[in-house]
Each structure stands twice: as structure tokens, then as C-alpha cells.
Amino acid sequence: MRVKDEKKRERLFDAAVKVFSRYGVEGSSIARIAREAGLSPATIYVYFASKDEMFEGLVLELGRRMSAAMLDGVEEAMAVREALERTWYNLVRYIVGEFEQYLLFELHRETRFFDPESYGRGRAYYTGLFELFRRGRADGSLAPELSDYALRAHLFAPAVRLAKHVVGGQLTLEEARLPDAFARCWRSVAP
Amino acid sequence: MRVKDEKKRERLFDAAVKVFSRYGVEGSSIARIAREAGLSPATIYVYFASKDEMFEGLVLELGRRMSAAMLDGVEEAMAVREALERTWYNLVRYIVGEFEQYLLFELHRETRFFDPESYGRGRAYYTGLFELFRRGRADGSLAPELSDYALRAHLFAPAVRLAKHVVGGQLTLEEARLPDAFARCWRSVAP
Amino acid sequence: MRVKDEKKRERLFDAAVKVFSRYGVEGSSIARIAREAGLSPATIYVYFASKDEMFEGLVLELGRRMSAAMLDGVEEAMAVREALERTWYNLVRYIVGEFEQYLLFELHRETRFFDPESYGRGRAYYTGLFELFRRGRADGSLAPELSDYALRAHLFAPAVRLAKHVVGGQLTLEEARLPDAFARCWRSVAP
Amino acid sequence: MRVKDEKKRERLFDAAVKVFSRYGVEGSSIARIAREAGLSPATIYVYFASKDEMFEGLVLELGRRMSAAMLDGVEEAMAVREALERTWYNLVRYIVGEFEQYLLFELHRETRFFDPESYGRGRAYYTGLFELFRRGRADGSLAPELSDYALRAHLFAPAVRLAKHVVGGQLTLEEARLPDAFARCWRSVAP
DNA sequence: TATGAATGAGCCTTCATTCAT
DNA sequence: AATGAATGAAGGCTCATTCAT
Incomplete structure (x- = not known):
């Protein structure tokens, strides 16, 4: 359980860096980051408030x-x-x-x-x-x-x-x- | 016909610089720039195509x-x-x-x-x-x-x-x- | 004067038929009809109320x-x-x-x-x-x-x-x- | 997760037929269809891409x-x-x-x-x-x-x-x- | 008369976020 | 915890129409 979480958080982190740096903060949608990380957009809100x-x-x-x-x-x-x-x-x-x-x-x-x-x-x-x-x-x-x-x-x-x-x-x-x-x-x- | 107001163009320029530099390009809405310049959003499209x-x-x-x-x-x-x-x-x-x-x-x-x-x-x-x-x-x-x-x-x-x-x-x-x-x-x- | 008017009206008519029939009524903009007729959009309102x-x-x-x-x-x-x-x-x-x-x-x-x-x-x-x-x-x-x-x-x-x-x-x-x-x-x- | 409501899809279908047939495709706004179906305009995009x-x-x-x-x-x-x-x-x-x-x-x-x-x-x-x-x-x-x-x-x-x-x-x-x-x-x- | 400028209203679509399972 | 569905708010842009010359 814990391991899985950490992995997800990391995947999320890498995906966010990649997407943000490519499209800018405003230009990056949560959906895109989620897709890049292989998650559902809703799941992101489990790890971050906004x-x-x-x-x-x-x-x-x-x-x-x-x-x-x-x-x-x-x-x-x-x-x-x-x-x-x-x-x-x-x-x-x-x-x-x-x-x-x-x-x-x-x-x-x-x-x-x-x-x-x-x-x-x-x-x-x-x-x-x-x-x-x-x-x-x-x-x-x-x-x-x-x-x-x-x-x-x-x-x-x-x-x-x-x-x-x-x-x-x-x-x-x-x-x-x-x-x-x-x-x-x-x-x-x-x- | 009405003539293009040079003052307006300048106001638009200043407003755009101000807003863009503050919020970034993606973070700046046409509406905000228009408000800053005292124009209607539609008017911006008289001066710029996009x-x-x-x-x-x-x-x-x-x-x-x-x-x-x-x-x-x-x-x-x-x-x-x-x-x-x-x-x-x-x-x-x-x-x-x-x-x-x-x-x-x-x-x-x-x-x-x-x-x-x-x-x-x-x-x-x-x-x-x-x-x-x-x-x-x-x-x-x-x-x-x-x-x-x-x-x-x-x-x-x-x-x-x-x-x-x-x-x-x-x-x-x-x-x-x-x-x-x-x-x-x-x-x-x-x- | 009169002749010119009639010609314009006719150009406008032909342009409107062409554009309307190609793009539908809602899909046709006054601007497009005007362009097709070689007039300014505002001029159309000299001939038609809306x-x-x-x-x-x-x-x-x-x-x-x-x-x-x-x-x-x-x-x-x-x-x-x-x-x-x-x-x-x-x-x-x-x-x-x-x-x-x-x-x-x-x-x-x-x-x-x-x-x-x-x-x-x-x-x-x-x-x-x-x-x-x-x-x-x-x-x-x-x-x-x-x-x-x-x-x-x-x-x-x-x-x-x-x-x-x-x-x-x-x-x-x-x-x-x-x-x-x-x-x-x-x-x-x-x- | 919430499940797709089949009733909603049907309501959407009926509303779209009604509105499209009354006002034509270009003359029908997504907002109007949504209102007719009792949905938010954004919801339509869950069912159709455009x-x-x-x-x-x-x-x-x-x-x-x-x-x-x-x-x-x-x-x-x-x-x-x-x-x-x-x-x-x-x-x-x-x-x-x-x-x-x-x-x-x-x-x-x-x-x-x-x-x-x-x-x-x-x-x-x-x-x-x-x-x-x-x-x-x-x-x-x-x-x-x-x-x-x-x-x-x-x-x-x-x-x-x-x-x-x-x-x-x-x-x-x-x-x-x-x-x-x-x-x-x-x-x-x-x- | 003729027209480029100007705009309020509206359009399609996207999106961050919440809901319900 | 995880997620597809749902949506209010907003965004860029277009357009019919009016204004001012």
C-alpha cells in the first residue's frame, strides 16, 4: 500500500514537471498531467489540494x-x-x-x-x-x-x-x- | 467612418505589457487586458488577429x-x-x-x-x-x-x-x- | 446614383444567395456576404434593416x-x-x-x-x-x-x-x- | 465513481433532435440543447466530443x-x-x-x-x-x-x-x- | 450614401474541482 | 484510495449591429 502510494506520488511529480515545463503552469491542465502520470484527474486531488x-x-x-x-x-x-x-x-x-x-x-x-x-x-x-x-x-x-x-x-x-x-x-x-x-x-x- | 484612435492602440499596448508581465501569457485573459485598457474585449480584435x-x-x-x-x-x-x-x-x-x-x-x-x-x-x-x-x-x-x-x-x-x-x-x-x-x-x- | 444603387442591391442579392445557400443562414455572417458583394458590412444596413x-x-x-x-x-x-x-x-x-x-x-x-x-x-x-x-x-x-x-x-x-x-x-x-x-x-x- | 446515466443520454438525444430540427444546426446552441435536456452545457461534452x-x-x-x-x-x-x-x-x-x-x-x-x-x-x-x-x-x-x-x-x-x-x-x-x-x-x- | 471602428451578447469549448460510487 | 461523471466558471473569439465621420 505504502509503496504503491509513493510510486504514484513520484509518477505524479515527474509528470507534472514534464508537463508544466513544457506548457507553462496555466497552459497545463490537470487532465494532461493525469494522463501523463497514468492516473485519473480526480486521483490527483488525493495527493494535492489544488x-x-x-x-x-x-x-x-x-x-x-x-x-x-x-x-x-x-x-x-x-x-x-x-x-x-x-x-x-x-x-x-x-x-x-x-x-x-x-x-x-x-x-x-x-x-x-x-x-x-x-x-x-x-x-x-x-x-x-x-x-x-x-x-x-x-x-x-x-x-x-x-x-x-x-x-x-x-x-x-x-x-x-x-x-x-x-x-x-x-x-x-x-x-x-x-x-x-x-x-x-x-x-x-x-x- | 470612425477613425482609429492612436491613443487607444497605445493604451492597449501598455495594458497588455502590464497584464502579460504580471500573469504570463496563458494566465492573462483578453478580458483582463481589455478591462485594463478600458476597452471592450471585442475591440482588441480590431487591432490584433489573436x-x-x-x-x-x-x-x-x-x-x-x-x-x-x-x-x-x-x-x-x-x-x-x-x-x-x-x-x-x-x-x-x-x-x-x-x-x-x-x-x-x-x-x-x-x-x-x-x-x-x-x-x-x-x-x-x-x-x-x-x-x-x-x-x-x-x-x-x-x-x-x-x-x-x-x-x-x-x-x-x-x-x-x-x-x-x-x-x-x-x-x-x-x-x-x-x-x-x-x-x-x-x-x-x-x- | 440610382443606377449605382440598383447595381449594389443586385450584387448584394447575388452574394447573399450564394453565401446563404452555401453555409446556411446562421452559418453566414454579414461580413462574409459583404465581402462577397465587395461592400462594407455597414453598407448592408443601408439596404436591409437586419x-x-x-x-x-x-x-x-x-x-x-x-x-x-x-x-x-x-x-x-x-x-x-x-x-x-x-x-x-x-x-x-x-x-x-x-x-x-x-x-x-x-x-x-x-x-x-x-x-x-x-x-x-x-x-x-x-x-x-x-x-x-x-x-x-x-x-x-x-x-x-x-x-x-x-x-x-x-x-x-x-x-x-x-x-x-x-x-x-x-x-x-x-x-x-x-x-x-x-x-x-x-x-x-x-x- | 459515478456511473453514466442512460436516462441522461436519452434526454440529451431527444433534446438535441428537438432543438436541431427547430433551429437548424448552426442556429442551435449547445447551451439551448443543454437547457432543454436539463443538463449543464459542459456535461454534453461527456457524451459527445463536439x-x-x-x-x-x-x-x-x-x-x-x-x-x-x-x-x-x-x-x-x-x-x-x-x-x-x-x-x-x-x-x-x-x-x-x-x-x-x-x-x-x-x-x-x-x-x-x-x-x-x-x-x-x-x-x-x-x-x-x-x-x-x-x-x-x-x-x-x-x-x-x-x-x-x-x-x-x-x-x-x-x-x-x-x-x-x-x-x-x-x-x-x-x-x-x-x-x-x-x-x-x-x-x-x-x- | 458609405464605411471602418467599436461593442454587447453570445458561442463552443476547456478546465479545475466536486460528486457519487 | 481511486475514479469516471458532472458542472460552474471562465476563456478566446465571432458576429450582428451601431457609431461617428
Whole structure:
């Protein structure tokens, strides 16, 4: 019984990500998601109270996944630069590998830009990252005058854009030459 | 016969940008846009053949505007760095000043990421910029191994993100300290 | 001025018959009729008060035309059989030659079957025919016990159906062998 | 789960026939049919994929019914004339008894006159009848030179028209004097 | 007179959600 | 728990008609 439920929930999750990211939230009908998951539309309401709640739950989960993906392999003992370089590569690979999920997540963030509650919840995903920033500022490897937001902008915004170009086919991963690209970003946040 | 009211067209444009950028394309109803513009829903169809065509027309116009805004004040005689710095500030100011328009434009680009025709049309907006890149590589002020896409990513992606944080209230324009921020971006694309 | 008006009215008439008979009354938009006639939709309202009135006017005119076509070449002096034979052929040729008009007329009659006022108006088209029936009953060439309706049914209903089959391509005019076909109908109304 | 209510389907069928036959296909709105059936408009789409499909489905069923009604009580052993006389009466009674259904069926046939596919499908309803024609030609009771279409025109077209006049109130069933009327039709197809 | 602009009303259809089994 | 049936609300769009020139 329990196993079956979990499987269904997972199937539902995957189907929702797939459909939402393909057609947008408003463009995706519960019926389509249900069909994709091999369920009846009514069954979805056993697991989620509403379409919006499903979407919110999805995004929450996506945030967790992305956050975890970025910090994968990062250890306490690493130097700040080494750790950030690792998250940088992780992010690029996550976007390239799970583009649908990433786009869905980003779409959500852009859409709710002005909603402070949602924004605050979003911050949680970056605590690990921000901790690295704190350490970097403390040990002199990062410019102390740059805020978390500024650091993230300088370090990671180019990564996101490069990754998107890889997905869009305008660049290949080799052309992106990750270490050099990271080095350039790093240069822009040095003290 | 009654004559087409130019004011009406403009009201419609503004209303559509506002509503589309707030709720997304699928999430925006013709009725809502009409209400926002103070028109009857049917009247919209005097100006646009369909909702999709309206959206496409809007985005085309927005692209023109953004492109023009970025190149405002840029002269042939300027040094590459000076010119790019100007476009950089222009972009930040455009995003901050016309955030709805920018968001709508970006929404379109993200959504049609994989549509090559749409992508090609999008490139047209950046020819002025890419010409500057060419000159910069030629005169040694830009790293010659960086492609147009890479240059844009390193130089402008942080600008976009910083501007968004200003709009979102996480940063003020002063905190963003534009010249320093630009200098950091510039550093990341130096040879 | 006058000439121009008449031409427009005629163009409008022809366009309306064409469009109505092709798409049905409800399926035909004023805009389409206007386009077909090379006019603006608004101009139609100079000539007709409403779509329904236009349709009614059309049907009236069509009734007149069909009535005149049926009686074409019929003379007072003719024997009843000769006269009816003539109207019989005339009817077949009218349906085959002006099928669109005929269908439109018939459609109207079927649709308003229960409307007595409309039905009464329709009777007017047949006064010439019914006069022939009266003479035929009087001179013994037609069965006196058959009412106008019955006579029309036995004599003309087969003609209509045969004509339709010619139009539909299931019969050619030769196969229909008009004189024999009429003779058979005639046989069925003999005393 | 809730189970499909067979009563509902029937109510829908009757309502659709009623409304379609009164206002035509284009003139009938889904909302009106739903109201007539005591359902929500959306419920109609549980039973039919679209308005057009509903109409086609209806007509198919109507054709089956009319066909069955005409051949009711006809036996292999009957003489051709006896069998045809029976179908003749059956047809008149069907039209008088189920006028709405008949009108709708006819409406469809007239409207799709030129569509061969639809026409072919329509022929299926008459195979039983045409088989009687074949036998009649073979045993010398019907004029051998008359095609199926011609026979049907001479025999049945008057029946249809008489029945319509009964429905319209211009004739009563007695006035129509069925046996005499049939005898007249029969006379017109004799060899 | 003639007409493009404008619109209220309505249409077909979809959809998120609830119901009943 | 699971689901097909049912539906109120809404959506995009069309259209007959009127307006204003």
C-alpha cells in the first residue's frame, strides 16, 4: 500500500514537471498531467489540494534538488574558491542536465518576483552558498564590499546564461570551457 | 467612418505589457487586458488577429525598444570600453525603469528557447552590440577567444541580475554601485 | 446614383444567395456576404434593416423567380395537361439550373413549416398552378377528389427529387427521361 | 465513481433532435440543447466530443431508426407490391409520428448533398428498399427501365410530401386516404 | 450614401474541482 | 484510495449591429 502510494506520488511529480515545463503552469491542465502520470484527474486531488498547491510543492522540491545539486561534493574542509568552483560547475551541469526542471524553477521565481513571502522562502535554498560567501569575505578571498546578491550576480549569472546557451545549441560544453569561464567570474569578485 | 484612435492602440499596448508581465501569457485573459485598457474585449480584435499574434507583436516592439535603449548615446567614435560601459548602464536603467517590459521580453525568450526561427529573430536586436564585440576583439580590449555569447554572458548577465535585485528591493541603485560593478564585469572579459 | 444603387442591391442579392445557400443562414455572417458583394458590412444596413429581414426579402424574391420560371411559356389557351407538362419541365430545369436558389428557398419553407403566416405567404407562389388544377378538375383531366396539396404532391414531388438527383450526380438529365417521367406522374393524378 | 446515466443520454438525444430540427444546426446552441435536456452545457461534452460530432451521431442513429421503421413488418415471403405498400405506410406514419426526427435527418441530407462520402453512407439506409426494387423489376411488377433513384422518387416522394402536409395541418390523415394515394404512386411505377 | 471602428451578447469549448460510487 | 461523471466558471473569439465621420 505504502509503496504503491509513493510510486504514484513520484509518477505524479515527474509528470507534472514534464508537463508544466513544457506548457507553462496555466497552459497545463490537470487532465494532461493525469494522463501523463497514468492516473485519473480526480486521483490527483488525493495527493494535492489544488493545482496551485501542487505547483508550489513542486517548486519547493525543485529548489531542494537544485540546492543539493549545487552543493554536491562540497566539503567543509575545502578552500572557498575550490568549493565555489565546484558549485559553479555543478550548477552548469544541473541546468544542462535537468533543463526542464531548472526552467520551471526559474519561471516561478520570475513570476513571483514581487511576492516577499515567496522570495523569503527562496532564500533558504542559498544558505549553503551564502555561508561560503561569508567565509570568503572573512578570509580575504572575496571582495568584502560585495553583498550576497552582488556576489551571486557576478559569480553565477554568467554560469546560468552559458548553460542556457549550451542547452539552446548556441554553444557546446567545450566551447564554454568551464575552468576558464569560472576563472573569469572569479576574477570579477576578487577583492 | 470612425477613425482609429492612436491613443487607444497605445493604451492597449501598455495594458497588455502590464497584464502579460504580471500573469504570463496563458494566465492573462483578453478580458483582463481589455478591462485594463478600458476597452471592450471585442475591440482588441480590431487591432490584433489573436491573442498569440498580439503577444508576438508586443515582443517585437519591446525588442526594438530595448535595443534602442541600450545603444542610446553610443557613438561610432567612442572607445569600445566606453561604448560598452554606456550600453551596460543603459541596460540596467532600462530594466529598472521599464521592468514590466523587460520581464515580458525575457519571458518570451525563455519560453521560445528552442524555437530557432524565433531565436534568429531575437539575434537582430543585438547586432549593434555584437559589432562592438568585434571591434573590441580587434583592438585588443576584449579577450579574442570569447564568442559573442560568452561575452554577453560575462558582461551583461550580472547587470541583468543586479537590476532585478534593485527592482525586487533587495538592492538599491547606490548599493549596486554601477561603475564598480561594470568594472568587475569588464575585468572578466579582458584578454 | 440610382443606377449605382440598383447595381449594389443586385450584387448584394447575388452574394447573399450564394453565401446563404452555401453555409446556411446562421452559418453566414454579414461580413462574409459583404465581402462577397465587395461592400462594407455597414453598407448592408443601408439596404436591409437586419439579417433576418434580408433573408426574408431574399426568399420572397426567390419565390417570385421560381413561380415565374415554372409558369414560363404557359398560355391561357393551352390544355391543362400541356400547361402542367410545361410547368413540370420548367421546374426541373429551374432546380437544376439554379440549385442554390432552390435549396435556399426550400430550406426556408422547411424551417418555417409551422409558421402559418409564412406558410400563407408561400401559397401565393402557387396561385397560377392551383388555377390549372381547378381547370383540370373541371374539365375532367384530373381526379376531382384530389386537393391542391395532393395534386402537387403526386405531380411535382417526384420532379423535385429527380432534379435533385441530377444535381447530385446520381442521374443525368437523359436518364431522367423527362417526358416519360412526367407521363408517369400524370398517370398518378388521372381520374 | 459515478456511473453514466442512460436516462441522461436519452434526454440529451431527444433534446438535441428537438432543438436541431427547430433551429437548424448552426442556429442551435449547445447551451439551448443543454437547457432543454436539463443538463449543464459542459456535461454534453461527456457524451459527445463536439457539436458537429453530436450532430453526425444523431443523424446516424436517426437513419437507423427510420430505416428500421420503414421495413417494420416486411417479410421475405411478401409480394413486392405488398411489401412496398407496407413500407410506404410505414414511412408516412414515421414522418407524422416523429416529424422532428425526420426533418433533422432530411436537413442533414440536403445540406450534405454534394459530399459523396456522406451520400454513400446514406445509401446504406436504403439497401432493404433497393432489394425490393430489384425483386420487383425481376418479377415484372415494376417498370424495369426505372433506376433505384427514379423508383424512389416516383413512389416515395409524394408520400413524404403528403405526410408533411398532414403534419403542417393542411391535410388530415383521412383526407390523405393512404391506400388510394399509394395506389396512385404504384400506378406511376408500373411497367 | 458609405464605411471602418467599436461593442454587447453570445458561442463552443476547456478546465479545475466536486460528486457519487 | 481511486475514479469516471458532472458542472460552474471562465476563456478566446465571432458576429450582428451601431457609431461617428
